[in-house]
Amino acid sequence: MKLKSVFLVFWLLCSSIASSQITSEDVLFTVNETPVYASEFLRVYNKNLDLVKDESQKDVDAYLELFINYKLKIEEAKALKLNEKPSYQRELSTYRKQLAKNYLTDTKVTDELIEEAYSRLQYDVKAQHVLVRVDENASAKDTLEAYIKIVKLRKQLIDDGFENVQKELHDGKTVFAEDLGWFSAFRMVYPFETAAFNTEVGNVSQPFRTRFGYHVVQVKDKRESRGEVTVAHIMVRNNAAGDTLVNPEARINDIYKKINQGESFEALAKQFSDDKSTASRGGRLDPFSGGQLSSLEFEDQAFALKAVGDISKPFQTNYGWHIVKLLDKKMLPLFVDYKPELEDRVKQDSRSQLIDDTRYHELVKRYHVDESLSALSYFVKLLNKNYYSNTWQLPANFKGETALVTIDKMELFYKDFGHYLEQQQQRFNSDKVDFKTIVTTNYKTFLEQEVLQYQEDNLENESEEFAHIVSEYRDGLLLFDLMEGQIWNVANTDSVAVQAYYNTHKNNYMWQERIDAIVASSADRKDIKTVSKLLKKNVPLEDIKQKVNVNDEVHVMFTTGIMEANHAGLPESFPFKKGRSKIYEYNGGYVVANVKEVLPETPKSFDEAKGQVISDFQTEKEEQWLQDLHAKYTVDVHEDVLTKVRNEINNNQ
Numbered sequence: 026m027k028l029k030s031v032f033l034v035f036w037l038l039c040s041s042i043a044s045s046q047i048t049s050e051d052v053l054f055t056v057n058e059t060p061v062y063a064s065e066f067l068r069v070y071n072k073n074l075d076l077v078k079d080e081s082q083k084d085v086d087a088y089l090e091l092f093i094n095y096k097l098k099i100e101e102a103k104a105l106k107l108n109e110k111p112s113y114q115r116e117l118s119t120y121r122k123q124l125a126k127n128y129l130t131d132t133k134v135t136d137e138l139i140e141e142a143y144s145r146l147q148y149d150v151k152a153q154h155v156l157v158r159v160d161e162n163a164s165a166k167d168t169l170e171a172y173i174k175i176v177k178l179r180k181q182l183i184d185d186g187f188e189n190v191q192k193e194l195h196d197g198k199t200v201f202a203e204d205l206g207w208f209s210a211f212r213m214v215y216p217f218e219t220a221a222f223n224t225e226v227g228n229v230s231q232p233f234r235t236r237f238g239y240h241v242v243q244v245k246d247k248r249e250s251r252g253e254v255t256v257a258h259i260m261v262r263n264n265a266a267g268d269t270l271v272n273p274e275a276r277i278n279d280i281y282k283k284i285n286q287g288e289s290f291e292a293l294a295k296q297f298s299d300d301k302s303t304a305s306r307g308g309r310l311d312p313f314s315g316g317q318l319s320s321l322e323f324e325d326q327a328f329a330l331k332a333v334g335d336i337s338k339p340f341q342t343n344y345g346w347h348i349v350k351l352l353d354k355k356m357l358p359l360f361v362d363y364k365p366e367l368e369d370r371v372k373q374d375s376r377s378q379l380i381d382d383t384r385y386h387e388l389v390k391r392y393h394v395d396e397s398l399s400a401l402s403y404f405v406k407l408l409n410k411n412y413y414s415n416t417w418q419l420p421a422n423f424k425g426e427t428a429l430v431t432i433d434k435m436e437l438f439y440k441d442f443g444h445y446l447e448q449q450q451q452r453f454n455s456d457k458v459d460f461k462t463i464v465t466t467n468y469k470t471f472l473e474q475e476v477l478q479y480q481e482d483n484l485e486n487e488s489e490e491f492a493h494i495v496s497e498y499r500d501g502l503l504l505f506d507l508m509e510g511q512i513w514n515v516a517n518t519d520s521v522a523v524q525a526y527y528n529t530h531k532n533n534y535m536w537q538e539r540i541d542a543i544v545a546s547s548a549d550r551k552d553i554k555t556v557s558k559l560l561k562k563n564v565p566l567e568d569i570k571q572k573v574n575v576n577d578e579v580h581v582m583f584t585t586g587i588m589e590a591n592h593a594g595l596p597e598s599f600p601f602k603k604g605r606s607k608i609y610e611y612n613g614g615y616v617v618a619n620v621k622e623v624l625p626e627t628p629k630s631f632d633e634a635k636g637q638v639i640s641d642f643q644t645e646k647e648e649q650w651l652q653d654l655h656a657k658y659t660v661d662v663h664e665d666v667l668t669k670v671r672n673e674i675n676n677n678q
Contacts, residue, residue: 047669054093054299054662055099063666067673068493078642085671089662097654099500102507108499108508117502119497128491130372131383138376139367143360145210148314150221151246152208153187155179155194156201159238162466164458174200175232175239176381183229187243207316209250215376217242251315251328255353257290257308258323262299262345276345277339284336291351299345309352323347330354370648381477388476392433400429401464403439405448408460415450419443432479436675445471511650516643526642527631533641534634537589540601541622544594546614552580553608553615560605560619583654587624 053063070088107113155178159171178200182190191202210218216235224230224244232239259280261273280297284290292305298304318324320342330337330351337349357363371377389396403424411417419425425440446467453463485492516523527534543566545556551575559569566583573581582596590601596609596616606618631638 036260040301047666047673051666051669052663053666053670054096054660056093056096056660057658059223061096062282063093063670069497070674071677085674089569089667093662094318094503094651094654094661097651097658097660098507101654101660102503105507105510107503107506108511111504113462113502117499120498120502122481124491124494126372126490126500128484129384129477129481130523131380131387134380134383135368135371138371138379139364140360141359142367142371142376143363144211145218145222146357147250148222149207149209149248149250150244151206151248152221152242152244153202154217154235154242155182155187156203157239158199158201160455161236162458162462164462167457170230171239173242179229179232179241182241182243207248209314209316211374212343215374215378218620243472248634250357252354252356253312254327254355255312255329256292256310256327256330256352257306257350257352258303258310259290259294259298259308259348260300260345261297261347263341263343273346274339274341277348281339281348284348290336292349301612308350312353312355320344322350328345367621379654381473385473387477388480392474392476394432394476397431398465398468399469400439402462404442404468405460407443408446408463410456412460412463412630413454413456415454416590417447417450419447431475434481435479437475441475442471444467471576481638508647512643512647513542515646516639523635523639523642524631526645527634527638530638530641534637536624536627536629536633538601538626539587539624540618540620541587541624542585542620543619544588544616545581545617546584546594546611546616547573547581549580549613549616550608553617556581557605557608557617560617649675655676 036205047063047067049062049064051063053058053066054061059207066454070085092648102108122497151619155175157171157178158176160167163171178190178194187202187204194200195202205213208221210222213221214219214235214237216233217240218232220233220240221242221244224242226244226247231240231241232241234240259277261277261280263273276297280293283293294308295304298308300308302309313324313326315324326337326347327339327349330349333351335472337347339346341347358588372380388394407420407423411415423439423443425438425443427439427440429437430443437629446464450468450671480487480651543560545553545555545560547553555573556569559572563608564572566585569582570583588595590599594616595618596611599609599618600604601620601623603620603623606620609616
């Protein structure tokens with residue numbers, strides 16, 4: 026019997042706990058019969074719990090009152106149709122699209138690309154390449170011809186050497202043979218970067234394709250990254266033809282002598298540097314890494330400097346004569362510190378296409394998309410030569426309502442792809458691209474765009490977190506528009522009401538006791554002693570400044586005017602009495618003051634108190650407005666659900 030009793034008590038306890046758990050169907054309260062679910066209240070309460078400093082707001086009932094007021098305002102905003110304003114819809118759409126980017130990437134592929142990029146950034150590659158240009162949408166015939174040509178050029182590059190190929194075949198139009206110097210990750214399009222990093226020093230890669238055409242790359246050398254430097258420089262440009270006004274080498278040597286005599290590098294750069302884009306900044310250049318500048322000589326001189334503050338001897342580049350000062354030198358940060366920045370760079374780089382491709386193929390499987398091209402022969406027959414001149418139109422007998430492909434729960438029809446074909450005519454203005462290539466290329470892009478867009482449009486159904494964030498922003502944006510129209514703008518535009526509020530609440534706006542004073546502060550006690558003596562003799566302030574701040578150097582700072590006790594320039598507990606004060610140690614320096622007058626507590630004028638008056642007026646108006654909303658809308662709190670909410674919160678604390 027005892028065992029049975031214990032079991033029954035345990036079972037009843039478990040039943041009680043289970044019955045008290047919040048479900049997705051539990052309605053905490055309604056506003057004019059619009060349900061507000063307990064799960065939403067709990068989520069918002071828990072999310073904001075650590076952010077609120079007011080302990081009263083952590084009380085469930087107090088927070089519920091705030092939440093009800095919030096929902097009343099949202100209901101009023103919808104009644105006023107603020108959610109139908111074009112400006113509101115545009116801003117919400119922009120935010121949703123921006124937020125969606127964080128949920129529309131393949132995390133695994135992204136992480137792999139980030140790690141790969143970090144690994145590559147630790148090295149620089151020195152390379153040359155040969156390119157045969159071919160358009161991305163070129164016909165199969167032109168593409169094959171370009172490929173055959175790059176294969177021949179690769180053999181010629183290996184047999185005859187880069188210089189001969191460059192001299193004989195580089196035309197800057199269809200064939201390019203270029204020395205690329207040093208570069209690291211993110212300096213080239215991703216397929217090119219990959220080929221360069223995967224090719225051994227001294228070897229020539231197999232042909233590969235980028236959006237520019239077919240390449241081969243010859244790797245000349247690899248080295249560990251030299252990091253990133255920030256330098257300032259002084260430049261004396263080379264003389265132009267017939268220019269004899271300045272001897273650049275003699276001038277740069279004179280500047281170098283002035284530096285060695287102790288003159289400021291930054292000041293000399295401002296005075297004498299011919300690089301006008303940096304002279305005003307003391308010659309400071311943006312940070313750069315190896316291979317980023319067009320001048321190898323300049324880079325080598327900059328990276329040769331070892332310690333911050335080191336200055337090079339004068340040297341010459343194609344641009345002129347330079348002196349360089351090292352301002353900062355950084356090696357590659359630790360992966361854990363650099364990862365967030367790398368992720369942004371990966372997503373903005375051409376390698377992001379890999380992320381999109383992976384995401385697309387996964388979505389095709391998830392949404393059961395048929396990628397077959399059997400229907401495309403119909404569209405190939407519809408095209409004619411007008412397509413190349415951007416004048417082609419769908420024929421009158423076009424079978425627009427024929428089903429084309431299904432993406433999850435969305436069906437696309439012939440008309441959807443037909444209109445897309447019409448819109449893409451400007452991409453294909455050469456009859457070298459055959460109709461089959463045009464249709465196939467367009468359809469692959471069309472289908473990928475539709476699949477990716479379908480996921481974005483239905484993201485609330487796929488990500489609960491995304492749905493919550495968008496919902497919060499949607500309501501927050503409505504609330505902002507509502508408050509602006511009902512409270513904030515009214516306070517700013519109804520000057521009569523604000524003035525009337527001030528007139529009935531003048532006693533709330535008072536100046537505390539203040540002083541009219543001169544306050545002197547300095548890091549040197551000796552200087553403050555000097556000021557104190559001069560103040561005692563009633564020496565005019567301007568004369569005091571001239572005595573202590575000499576040779577264009579500021580030794581003492583002076584603050585003058587009317588100040589309250591909490592003024593930043595006054596030491597704590599500074600006595601408000603007329604005359605010269607004692608010297609105080611304050612904020613790592615010394616302070617002395619001469620109080621000319623002590624001003625008693627007085628009422629603030631309207632203009633003096635206007636900011637606080639408007640704030641208080643808004644608060645009172647909002648309180649009255651909320652009372653009106655409570656009278657306008659019926660709020661029904663479900664006490665049984667509120668009890669469950671209290672229990673859950675108490676159990677989690």
